[in-house]
Amino acid sequence: MRVENVDVYYGDFRAVTEVNLEFGLHEITALIGPSGCGKSTLLRSLNRMNDLIDGARVDGEILFHGENIYSKGVDPIEVRRRIGMVFQKPNPFPKSIYDNIAYGPRVTGMKVESMDDLVEESLTRAALWDEVKDKLKQSAIGLSGGQQQRLCIARAISVRPDVILMDEPCASLDPIATMRIEDLMQELREQYTIVIVTHNMQQAARVADRTAFFTAQVSEGTGARTGVLVEYGTTTQIFEDPNDQRTEDYISGRFG
Amino acid sequence: MRVENVDVYYGDFRAVTEVNLEFGLHEITALIGPSGCGKSTLLRSLNRMNDLIDGARVDGEILFHGENIYSKGVDPIEVRRRIGMVFQKPNPFPKSIYDNIAYGPRVTGMKVESMDDLVEESLTRAALWDEVKDKLKQSAIGLSGGQQQRLCIARAISVRPDVILMDEPCASLDPIATMRIEDLMQELREQYTIVIVTHNMQQAARVADRTAFFTAQVSEGTGARTGVLVEYGTTTQIFEDPNDQRTEDYISGRFG
Amino acid sequence: MRTLQDSLAGAPTMPLKTGKAHGERRAGPLIFLIVLWLSLAVAVIFLLTLIVNLLLEGGSRFGMPLFTEYPSSSPDRAGARPAILGSIWVIATTALLTIPLGVAAALHLEEFADKKHWFNRIIELNVQNLAAVPSIVYGLLALAFLALIGVRDKNIVIGGALALSLLILPVIIIATREAIRAVPSEIRDGSLALGATKWQTTWRQVLPASVPGIATGSILALSRALGEAAPLLLLGALVFVSFDPNGLLSGFTTLPIQIFNWTGRPQEGFHELAAAASILLLGLLLLMNGLAIFIRNRYQKRW
Amino acid sequence: MLANTTASDTEATTTASTGGPTTPSGRPPRSSLAGRARPGEAVIKLVLRLAAAVAVLTTIGIVIALLVPAIGFFREVQVFDFLFGDRWAPRFADASFGVIPLVTATLWTTAIALLVAVPLGLGAAIFLSEYARPRVRNTLKPILELLAGIPTVVYGLFALQFIQTTVFREWLRLDTGAFSVLAAGLVMGVMIIPTVASISEDAMSAVPMSLRQGSFALGANRMQTSLRVVFPAALSGVMAAVVLGISRAVGETMIVAIAAGSQARIVTGPLEQGQTMTGFIANAALGDSRVGSLEYDTLYAVGLLLFLITLIVNFISIRLVRRFRQAY
Amino acid sequence: ALVLTACGGQPAAGGDSADGGVSGSVVADGSSTVAPLTEAAADFFRDEAPDVNVTVATSGTGGGFAKFCAEETDISNASRPIKDEEITLCEEAGIEYTEIVIANDGLSVVVNPENDFAKCLTVEQLNTIWGPEAEGTVTNWNQVDPSFPDLELALFGAGTDSGTFDYFTDAINGEEGAIRTDYSPSEDDNITVQGVAGDEGAIGFLGLSYVEENPDSMKAVEVDGGAGCVAPTAETVQDGTYSPLGRELFIYVNNASYAEKPQVKSFVDFYVESEAEVAEAALFIGLTEEQKTTAQDELATLG
Numbered sequence A, B: 001m002r003v004e005n006v007d008v009y010y011g012d013f014r015a016v017t018e019v020n021l022e023f024g025l026h027e028i029t030a031l032i033g034p035s036g037c038g039k040s041t042l043l044r045s046l047n048r049m050n051d052l053i054d055g056a057r058v059d060g061e062i063l064f065h066g067e068n069i070y071s072k073g074v075d076p077i078e079v080r081r082r083i084g085m086v087f088q089k090p091n092p093f094p095k096s097i098y099d100n101i102a103y104g105p106r107v108t109g110m111k112v113e114s115m116d117d118l119v120e121e122s123l124t125r126a127a128l129w130d131e132v133k134d135k136l137k138q139s140a141i142g143l144s145g146g147q148q149q150r151l152c153i154a155r156a157i158s159v160r161p162d163v164i165l166m167d168e169p170c171a172s173l174d175p176i177a178t179m180r181i182e183d184l185m186q187e188l189r190e191q192y193t194i195v196i197v198t199h200n201m202q203q204a205a206r207v208a209d210r211t212a213f214f215t216a217q218v219s220e221g222t223g224a225r226t227g228v229l230v231e232y233g234t235t236t237q238i239f240e241d242p243n244d245q246r247t248e249d250y251i252s253g254r255f256g
Numbered sequence C: 001m002r003t004l005q006d007s008l009a010g011a012p013t014m015p016l017k018t019g020k021a022h023g024e025r026r027a028g029p030l031i032f033l034i035v036l037w038l039s040l041a042v043a044v045i046f047l048l049t050l051i052v053n054l055l056l057e058g059g060s061r062f063g064m065p066l067f068t069e070y071p072s073s074s075p076d077r078a079g080a081r082p083a084i085l086g087s088i089w090v091i092a093t094t095a096l097l098t099i100p101l102g103v104a105a106a107l108h109l110e111e112f113a114d115k116k117h118w119f120n121r122i123i124e125l126n127v128q129n130l131a132a133v134p135s136i137v138y139g140l141l142a143l144a145f146l147a148l149i150g151v152r153d154k155n156i157v158i159g160g161a162l163a164l165s166l167l168i169l170p171v172i173i174i175a176t177r178e179a180i181r182a183v184p185s186e187i188r189d190g191s192l193a194l195g196a197t198k199w200q201t202t203w204r205q206v207l208p209a210s211v212p213g214i215a216t217g218s219i220l221a222l223s224r225a226l227g228e229a230a231p232l233l234l235l236g237a238l239v240f241v242s243f244d245p246n247g248l249l250s251g252f253t254t255l256p257i258q259i260f261n262w263t264g265r266p267q268e269g270f271h272e273l274a275a276a277a278s279i280l281l282l283g284l285l286l287l288m289n290g291l292a293i294f295i296r297n298r299y300q301k302r303w
Numbered sequence D: 001m002l003a004n005t006t007a008s009d010t011e012a013t014t015t016a017s018t019g020g021p022t023t024p025s026g027r028p029p030r031s032s033l034a035g036r037a038r039p040g041e042a043v044i045k046l047v048l049r050l051a052a053a054v055a056v057l058t059t060i061g062i063v064i065a066l067l068v069p070a071i072g073f074f075r076e077v078q079v080f081d082f083l084f085g086d087r088w089a090p091r092f093a094d095a096s097f098g099v100i101p102l103v104t105a106t107l108w109t110t111a112i113a114l115l116v117a118v119p120l121g122l123g124a125a126i127f128l129s130e131y132a133r134p135r136v137r138n139t140l141k142p143i144l145e146l147l148a149g150i151p152t153v154v155y156g157l158f159a160l161q162f163i164q165t166t167v168f169r170e171w172l173r174l175d176t177g178a179f180s181v182l183a184a185g186l187v188m189g190v191m192i193i194p195t196v197a198s199i200s201e202d203a204m205s206a207v208p209m210s211l212r213q214g215s216f217a218l219g220a221n222r223m224q225t226s227l228r229v230v231f232p233a234a235l236s237g238v239m240a241a242v243v244l245g246i247s248r249a250v251g252e253t254m255i256v257a258i259a260a261g262s263q264a265r266i267v268t269g270p271l272e273q274g275q276t277m278t279g280f281i282a283n284a285a286l287g288d289s290r291v292g293s294l295e296y297d298t299l300y301a302v303g304l305l306l307f308l309i310t311l312i313v314n315f316i317s318i319r320l321v322r323r324f325r326q327a328y
Numbered sequence E: 001a002l003v004l005t006a007c008g009g010q011p012a013a014g015g016d017s018a019d020g021g022v023s024g025s026v027v028a029d030g031s032s033t034v035a036p037l038t039e040a041a042a043d044f045f046r047d048e049a050p051d052v053n054v055t056v057a058t059s060g061t062g063g064g065f066a067k068f069c070a071e072e073t074d075i076s077n078a079s080r081p082i083k084d085e086e087i088t089l090c091e092e093a094g095i096e097y098t099e100i101v102i103a104n105d106g107l108s109v110v111v112n113p114e115n116d117f118a119k120c121l122t123v124e125q126l127n128t129i130w131g132p133e134a135e136g137t138v139t140n141w142n143q144v145d146p147s148f149p150d151l152e153l154a155l156f157g158a159g160t161d162s163g164t165f166d167y168f169t170d171a172i173n174g175e176e177g178a179i180r181t182d183y184s185p186s187e188d189d190n191i192t193v194q195g196v197a198g199d200e201g202a203i204g205f206l207g208l209s210y211v212e213e214n215p216d217s218m219k220a221v222e223v224d225g226g227a228g229c230v231a232p233t234a235e236t237v238q239d240g241t242y243s244p245l246g247r248e249l250f251i252y253v254n255n256a257s258y259a260e261k262p263q264v265k266s267f268v269d270f271y272v273e274s275e276a277e278v279a280e281a282a283l284f285i286g287l288t289e290e291q292k293t294t295a296q297d298e299l300a301t302l303g
């Protein structure tokens, strides 16, 4: 998956400017940077979730298997099925656990031999099966925060995407739940390409193969703020040997 | 001002347990600690703002000039006049700048020789006079966030309190505005006793004379969480030589 | 760690451009959207038909005489002057009775009442229930009340205003509460922290900030009262009034009642007059609704 | 006015501080924190409380106003005969007081109104909440709400003269008389559309954005998201809207008085005419009933029944609304 | 509340105003059939005495008498003579009154314009249709006369509070108030008009003015009271051949009001004086010479 010269606008406001990135297959890429620098904005533009926001617009190309997902004739719904997403706050549907998982395959009209098997497989991969296998018919709202987030991951993989985008998936979780999700990411990485936004630098350092550091740049003339990609490289390089002064300041906690 | 054996309850829930503290006159005391440990709760109980929350209740004594502000016959309204408060989000009234400042003296029926002078004095002390002196009749809503917060400070001092409580006064401000407010606190400290809640440890280190570190303790038996005061001392001591392991962990960022 | 080049190799290609029509453009979603459109369209077409119908029928009678003339046995001479004035009297009286009362009740419930106290919970439940009571029941109430205090001629301005006031009081209370609730608690905290009393805070901060919301709600409620006929019918307001109502105890008729009366006449001319008066009434309601929306958009603060 | 009074009360007793604050915590306070009387404040609170109590008084008033004559009525007529009798002829020499005919007409008009208002109202609500951009919503919603503001007399005439006479009889050549519960019900349904639409839209808008995002992110389209995620999540609010629609329909008077007919008979089909409970009250009000006469009491017996029905319906609605408020 | 009672509901006690013209209010209630007459009179009267407020309510003849005998009204409109029990009521309240015949009317039996078989109905046939025994059994025209087609009956008529109801039941069914109850009774005659216009099998009864004004909606049948078929027209009503449904219309004047309130006196005098114009404007049949003289004599005795 490749991001080429991407600008994202909300109406007249340019939230992200000139981003070029390439996400490695079966790797975890972390996007880090201070608040408001456009990490979520960029992430949402990777599976056209931004289409749903009035006035949001993407310039440049986002190539998925070589095909620009913004080119004419591309079905945003198919894009979203192929590029799954997990949100900051767990957002299970107020339905049963089973129906939460079965929802995606049903709405996308996926041909499945046995929905039960698919549900089990998805939950197993999301390391949740053992905890919920006896209460599949119960409402997902009753689960704990960490379980809900794993359910959301299970739900995302139920439609067999290639890529999973995660926007601060652990921000609302306690440390133990966070650890479980991090472990899960490591497992999922075998099969999926993962892009994760995080505020927690330790987390980025722990899980990501590559890290992209963004910051908000204030234009001298107009005072307009926009997000820019400062540096992109392997996580080790970014954390241990950053090329850019701003990266170093941020990593060492001197700013932000 | 002294806090003696104070517990604060919301209904049955004990948000803060057994706090003993003494705020030094003309000193800045910072209350720090992780989210939900009851800092705001304690702060609000210092000027009886908690009275306004249904079910909130304070046990123990809070002595102001030797008088328990919770004892019978004490007028909470007088307490609030004497112990001012500044909030996290700047909350100017949707009135003119002048009326914002004049509001307190008017409602408390303060005898003032010249309201104009009082407004000027308050704004000057809050380091805002120069910026707004030509637009006193304009709506305060038009000011920038930092200016609004200074306006709120000017407003708080317009009724001549002895103590000013500030609950994360810079949380919604940018670094430059934050710096101005911090400078202002240093000046105000000459005349007022200031208690500030902050999440930003650098800020506490920069401005406070004394620091109190709180944390949320989970009861073994019931699993109920409650805020406790871990350690209280001069800022230098707390930051450089904490007595308690939990303080050290928090300060060094290992937890929270 | 693999290199980027390695990891990009061997990417499977499955086209995103499916042969099929796209997600939102497939038959199902399209039909669904059309059905939704139709739901709105039916309502709007209905509204238009009703208006066009009225215009066709009453347009020719819509002129000065409608405003200046008294009712008459001849449609050519008849006008709705007393009905217009009667409506104004009744609605103005209703407004004076209800708005202060409704606002005060709402202030109590929102700002002062201990929400857990049984008394306030009863009031709350009550207000919600009253909002759903059929208007004709308020007519029965006003009728019984006037009979109780011994008023003989029930067809008086204050009687009509009483029935309509009871009818819209809950509506105004609910609208005011919503307006008050929209005032952020920071404003209250700010005022209280300066040593203002609760009432000072309410009077000087909360109330001014919620005036646009209260105005909007009140106007809408009054416009509902303006169009009501059923409760007034019970007070015997179906009368021929050949004079201008001039006080609270004056006899009166209102536009909706006049319309109802005219349609009950044998002469076709009266039916046209009824349509013309309906146009007038509808125009008034449009005006009031428009004003309410204007206030809502213009003055309502986005905190 | 009131605020001024309080302010000056306060002034009289305040000890305004003069200089800057200098007292160290050990010294005695400059001024006591002692409470003081604020009589103005207390009076105002009382006044506000009384204003709120008017709401309760109104209910008590309604109950008494309806109950006293209704008791008079039930002295003459058995409750059983009233509730289950199938002949309603209260004002004739050979009187009988079975309310069933009025109830059947009310049921028909209400059911027809709901058949119109619920699908159309929900359709409009889904469109406004899930499809319309803010600007479209801000134009369409007031237009829709106009429907609720049209005087019911005007609706009644439209139902009678246009829907029943022109559309049903002339255009569609339906086998129906001058009046029908269908015409009245249809028009009443349109009147109720905004009620159903507006409350359901509130309920749907209250469904957190994150649920919609979750659905879209799985590759669902808008229809699927609306129908399978938003709608079920807003269900209790939608139910409340429907229930409120019911109470509006049951209580509506002028439309049915004008267009449904005035013969109290058991209605067995939509093209028949019939007199509803409200229709009876309005029609009887056109004549005159002396206070204390049986005719007068009859009005109130029907009024009481009407009040109880809407009360029950409304309680259900309040409970449902509370459920959807709690959900998030 | 006390104030309301004391004032009796209407403003201005009345009397001669400064400029010599009369002022004050005249309150009339009662028959909806007669109301258009009194309204027309009030309408014309306004040119004479613009300061007099005339209200005309329509509670039906019976309802009007109830108010009249409770001293709530000055004039009671009636489409039948006052009944014994009403006389008692007035006597008990100490009300003295004068009966004045103010116009003539042919109580018309009407059918749908499409109906081409029921051109003339005998009183017996009408009784078959409307009698109390017919309730639930006589539901088809062919039960009235075997030559009539198989067509369902739909019945409309005046409500129980109206004089029309009393008069019709007395004339056709032999006893006041005796009638089948499964018809559509309404105090609003226009419901009858619409009902008859809207149903091929409809039959109804109402005042002649409605028939004349709505020739497209319905047609009057001839009535055979034993002396052959007679259509209701001005002549047949005035000369009494339209029997038994030709009738006189009345106003009842409160003697005390007439004597003490100049505005009531001048209004009633004016009313009787201009009965011909009034009847014409209201689509009724004027008085015969004889009737007019009687009326003027009655007034003269009141002084």
Ligand SMILES: Nc1ncnc2c1ncn2[C@@H]1O[C@H](COP(=O)(O)OP(=O)(O)OP(=O)(O)O)[C@@H](O)[C@H]1O
Pocket (backbone or CB within 6 Å): A010, A013, A015, A034, A035, A036, A037, A038, A039, A040, A041, A042, A053, A199, A227
């Ligand atoms: N829907 C929107 N409409 C307009 N502006 C938006 C919208 N969403 C975000 N923005 C703006 O775009 C900029 C980038 O926001 P974004 O949420 O992408 O930042 P972020 O890096 O994810 O921040 P955080 O770390 O706080 O989540 C911000 O200035 C924000 O105000």
Ligand SMILES: Nc1ncnc2c1ncn2[C@@H]1O[C@H](COP(=O)(O)OP(=O)(O)OP(=O)(O)O)[C@@H](O)[C@H]1O
Pocket (backbone or CB within 6 Å): B010, B013, B015, B034, B035, B036, B037, B038, B039, B040, B041, B042, B053, B199, B227
């Ligand atoms: N009005 C309230 N009613 C009930 N519980 C409350 C209320 N306000 C706060 N609490 C609870 O009291 C505890 C302490 O809250 P408080 O706001 O004082 O924490 P804090 O230390 O200020 O946190 P933060 O740093 O996030 O502001 C929390 O568990 C909170 O949920």
Ligand SMILES: [Mg+2]
Pocket (backbone or CB within 6 Å): A039, A040, A041, A167
């Ligand atoms: Mg973000």
Ligand SMILES: [Mg+2]
Pocket (backbone or CB within 6 Å): B039, B040, B041, B167
């Ligand atoms: Mg806090």
Ligand SMILES: O=P([O-])([O-])[O-]
Pocket (backbone or CB within 6 Å): E030, E031, E032, E033, E034, E059, E060, E061, E062, E078, E079, E158, E161, E162, E163, E164, E165
């Ligand atoms: O209104 P009525 O003339 O029928 O009494």
